[in-house]
Amino acid sequence: MSASEPESPPSTVPDASSPASMIQHSIAETLLEHNKNPVYCSGTWKVASDDIVLFYGEGESSRRLALQGATDAQLEHLANSCDKATFGVNQQDVLDETYRKAGKLDADHFAWNFQAFGLVNHIKKVLFALDSKPREIRAELYKLNVYGPGSFFKAHKDTPRGEDMFGSLVVVLPTPHEGGELYLRHGGKEWVYDSASELANLREGDGPGIGYVALYSDVEHEVASVKSGYRITITYNLYFASEQNAPSAKPASPPSIEPVAALLGDLLAQPEFLPKGGLLGFGLLHEYPFPRRQGEVMPIAPLEAVLKGSDRVIMNAVRQLGLDAALYIVYKASGHEYSFGKKPEVISQQLIPWDAMGEVENLDEVLVGNYGGIVTKSRHRGHATEEWYWKKVRKEEHPITWVTPKTKNNSFKDAYLAYGNQAEIGHVYGTMALVAKIGGPDDRFDLAILEKTDEDVDAEWAAFIGDQPAPKRKQKKRRTKQ
Ligand SMILES: O=C(O)CCC(=O)C(=O)O
Numbered sequence: 001m002s003a004s005e006p007e008s009p010p011s012t013v014p015d016a017s018s019p020a021s022m023i024q025h026s027i028a029e030t031l032l033e034h035n036k037n038p039v040y041c042s043g044t045w046k047v048a049s050d051d052i053v054l055f056y057g058e059g060e061s062s063r064r065l066a067l068q069g070a071t072d073a074q075l076e077h078l079a080n081s082c083d084k085a086t087f088g089v090n091q092q093d094v095l096d097e098t099y100r101k102a103g104k105l106d107a108d109h110f111a112w113n114f115q116a117f118g119l120v121n122h123i124k125k126v127l128f129a130l131d132s133k134p135r136e137i138r139a140e141l142y143k144l145n146v147y148g149p150g151s152f153f154k155a156h157k158d159t160p161r162g163e164d165m166f167g168s169l170v171v172v173l174p175t176p177h178e179g180g181e182l183y184l185r186h187g188g189k190e191w192v193y194d195s196a197s198e199l200a201n202l203r204e205g206d207g208p209g210i211g212y213v214a215l216y217s218d219v220e221h222e223v224a225s226v227k228s229g230y231r232i233t234i235t236y237n238l239y240f241a242s243e244q245n246a247p248s249a250k251p252a253s254p255p256s257i258e259p260v261a262a263l264l265g266d267l268l269a270q271p272e273f274l275p276k277g278g279l280l281g282f283g284l285l286h287e288y289p290f291p292r293r294q295g296e297v298m299p300i301a302p303l304e305a306v307l308k309g310s311d312r313v314i315m316n317a318v319r320q321l322g323l324d325a326a327l328y329i330v331y332k333a334s335g336h337e338y339s340f341g342k343k344p345e346v347i348s349q350q351l352i353p354w355d356a357m358g359e360v361e362n363l364d365e366v367l368v369g370n371y372g373g374i375v376t377k378s379r380h381r382g383h384a385t386e387e388w389y390w391k392k393v394r395k396e397e398h399p400i401t402w403v404t405p406k407t408k409n410n411s412f413k414d415a416y417l418a419y420g421n422q423a424e425i426g427h428v429y430g431t432m433a434l435v436a437k438i439g440g441p442d443d444r445f446d447l448a449i450l451e452k453t454d455e456d457v458d459a460e461w462a463a464f465i466g467d468q469p470a471p472k473r474k475q476k477k478r479r480t481k482q
């Protein structure tokens with residue numbers, strides 16, 4: 001039996017030029033466009049010469065280094081005072097100068113006068129530009145790095161130190177250098193921040209300044225080889241501040257409709273959009289650190305508090321509209337029991353330790369039966385050209401209409417022991433997404449996904465094989481919002 005995708009049932013997808021599809025496109029564009037939802041921001045920042053004074057060393061050999069106009073000999077002394085920089089591999093610090101060649105001082109071995117508060121506030125405004133209620137953030141001094149000629153740091157992502165850490169801030173000090181550009185990559189795009197030329201331009205202008213780049217933790221970055229001079233950076237870890245640590249209490253702002261919420265509201269107002277209700281999906285664009293406790297099922301809902309960039313913007317929008325929405329993992333299984341049908345796709349709000357589950361017979365049934373799973377692609381799809389299977393598919397399937405596609409950014413793969421008379425390992429793939437349950441045009445905000453009756457399915461089958469037009473299905477209320 002062929003496992004190819006069967007013919008689709010009557011389509012509910014509007015054509016590309018319909019108002020619904022144009023609004024859907026605008027939402028995706030707003031969320032995906034780098035300029036509206038940047039994954040990093042960079043530039044130069046004016047400082048007073050007193051700010052860029054560095055203290056380092058211990059006891060008799062401690063030093064005060066004014067960076068404005070520092071001599072080569074002074075910078076060389078700083079470089080020679082550094083330890084060799086290591087980097088993390090599988091939770092261990094590794095020294096490998098073919099991967100990272102630079103000097104470093106830990107935060108307890110240096111100090112400088114610069115107060116990052118103003119810069120951090122600026123970064124918050126730029127990185128969270130579309131976020132109408134951005135969380136407070138704080139910067140924690142991390143390290144000083146010195147890159148002399150021939151120093152570099154190959155492509156890596158910064159290890160998040162804690163679930164509240166969302167990014168890093170790299171401050172580049174105004175010491176003349178060439179090369180050492182910082183390459184940044186995310187979602188298949190690449191950008192470059194050339195601190196050497198930005199700082200050189202600044203030197204010709206008035207007053208001292210520093211270079212900076214703030215990036216989300218899941219942005220890959222790489223420091224190109226320094227050609228001449230010293231490139232000195234001070235890095236900070238960026239955290240979402242807890243209420244007590246927040247630098248200032250935020251005045252209550254009057255409620256205003258966010259642009260993305262407004263677009264989403266317009267989309268839901270289109271009667272041809274999901275005329276029978278259904279699931280609306282948004283692939284998350286960022287990765288999130290998540291504690292995995294051995295063998296424990298974990299709800300992923302708490303991640304809502306640490307969403308970044310466009311992920312937070314869309315979450316704010318669905319919350320503002322009062323939609324029934326949550327973070328889900330989209331699970332897809334592969335294993336011997338699926339070799340004849342289609343790989344099922346089931347969403348659940350639980351992170352499941354598949355490797356600790358014992359033998360798993362039908363992953364989709366386990367998810368639906370025990371973990372509030374909703375089948376979004378039926379494993380019977382592979383046989384769905386036969387009436388009986390087709391009905392089964394229609395009955396159990398609640399397909400997702402994706403506004404922004406699932407991404408590989410936050411996907412993971414787990415192994416499990418597939419049920420059978422011989423031990424076999426299957427694989428589960430998970431991807432995080434935000435999924436909203438939408439009612440039909442008259443009940444957008446009141447309905448959970450619709451239940452289908454046998455009559456609905458029979459009528460849809462008849463319409464599918466061309467007997468008669470699909471009847472309008474009466475919606476059943478399952479849940480009413482107060
Ligand atoms: O020094 C820089 O420009 C970047 C340093 C860095 O990527 C790191 O410390 O993880």
Ligand SMILES: [Fe+2]
Nearest residue numbers: 156157158221
């Ligand atoms: Fe880094």
